[in-house]
Amino acid sequence: MIRKIFKWTGIALLSVLSLLGIGYAVATFSINGRIRKNYAFAKESLEITSDSATLARGKHLVAIKGCQDCHGADLSGKIMIDDGAVGRLPASNLTRGKGGLPDNYSTADWVTALRHGIDKTGRPLIFMPSHETTLLSAQDMAAIIAFCQTVPSVDHELPAIDLGPVAKVMGYLDKMPLLSVEKIDHAKAMVAEIDTAEGAVQGKYLAISCSGCHRADFKGGDPLAPGLPPVPDLSLSGNVGKWTKEQFINTLRTGKTPSGHQMNSDDMPWKMTAQYEDKELSSLYAFFQTIE
Ligand code: HEC
Ligand code: HEC
Known part of the structure; x- marks a missing residue:
């Protein structure tokens, strides 16, 4: 009797484990494919003015939108998480220093990242909240870009992204916003300006x-x-x-x-x-x- 119970619980346990294994394999396969996908959207530019009022507004927006929480106080990039389960998630160096944005990184490339959640080559950005920055008014986005383009260059080379099993499964279950490119309505036009009256x-x-x-x-x-x-x-x-x-x-x-x-x-x-x-x-x- 006891042996039979052991046998059946053993079989039940093995089935649960293999189901988990299959689930994990499906999740990883799906996420890996979605990360490797390449996207293309029409390049858009914005007129960038760098007067002192615009730069001050850009600086304020960078602070209140949390850009520095992820990209570091001087925007030279930061490793947000690095552990075996979640993996290693670096946020890019946004300055022109070594390890930063390439010399030919244009205003249109900034707009592509903030509006569409991809880098200039069409690769999806991982864990960058572009599904939120895409909703910025054109005026605010231009102020952010103007400010970011004036920050001092900092040499800071970051390691590559390496997603761990927890990040892949949570991304697959949509519990972690890994791929903002998939969440964005890419056809939606930017609002020019928003009403800044209190209310x-x-x-x-x-x-x-x-x-x-x-x-x-x-x-x-x-x-x-x-x-x-x-x-x-x-x-x-x-x-x-x-x-x-x-x-x-x-x-x-x-x-x-x-x-x-x-x-x-x-x-x-x-x-x-x-x-x-x-x-x-x-x-x-x-x-x-x-x-x-
Ligand atoms: C990164 C996730 C995150 C973001 C972004 C965030 N919050 Fe929170 N917020 C939390 C969590 C988690 C708590 C609960 C903290 C605790 O219990 O100690 C919380 C608590 C609060 C509370 C306290 C509420 C209560 O009933 O005690 C307020 C108010 C609040 N958030 C407002 C905001 C506002 C306004 C924003 C946007 C400008 C915001 N939060 C953005 C995660 C977030
Ligand atoms: C929750 C963390 C987080 C916040 C907040 C955040 N970023 Fe990012 N951002 C990232 C990560 C991570 C990457 C790198 C993604 C990758 O390379 O796959 C990234 C990438 C970028 C890129 C693309 C760089 C390139 O190589 O093309 C730009 C531009 C950028 N962020 C600007 C901003 C700005 C401006 C803000 C504030 C409005 C901001 N980010 C807020 C995490 C964040």
């Missing part, structure tokens, strides 16, 4: 940077990866719906919620939201207050 319209535009974690409907959800905290609901049905505007602004500047919980900036990027202008945070608050 829900500006808030909705700014909240694109929150949607990757707080979800497209801003209702939050499961942790983004095992071991991380769940992502809170930012609409009227969550805590934020009960906060005053001052409490909201204070939380996004200090990382400390009205209930006294100090958030870790690796979980919730409050060092990034701390750099938003008061007006921008007020607009975000106004927008979240419109979501039932």
